[in-house]
Amino acid sequence: VLGEDHPSTLRTMSNVAKAVGAQGRHKEAEELLRQCLEVQKTVLGEDHPSTLRLLGDTHPSTLLTMNDVANAVVQQGRYKEAEELLRQCLEVQKTVLGEDHPSTLLGDTHPSTLLTM
DSSP states (O other): OOOTTSHHHHHHHHHHHHHHHHTTOHHHHHHHHHHHHHIIIIIIOSOOTTSSOOOOTTSHHHHHHHHHHHHHHHHTTOHHHHHHHHHHHHHHHHHHHOTTSHHHHHSTTSGGGGGGO
16 A cells, blocks of 8 residues: 555565564575665655655665664674675764764664674
8 A cells, every 4th residue: 555665664674574584584684674775775765745755875764774784694694794884874874963973973883883793
């Protein structure tokens, strides 16, 4: 009813991916999350009041999905790739929120989180 590019649909897709990952099916979870991420980045785009295009590369939901992809990649032992994804998230957060914002300094997207995994 809502369509594949609606924010609620994407949130559900992300939740399904997390459930799949929790079952140890990390590659499948990564594929679902990457699919979700691509829709968030390309289809939803700019914030325009007359459309459902509410998200984009800098939207917190997009960053959260990118972080989830990085976590799925970590679970597969691909630490370098996860670090690159987390660094991308961090750079966007610095631009959008500023370098001194608590989410930038301490958030899950900080590459230092790899040290605790």
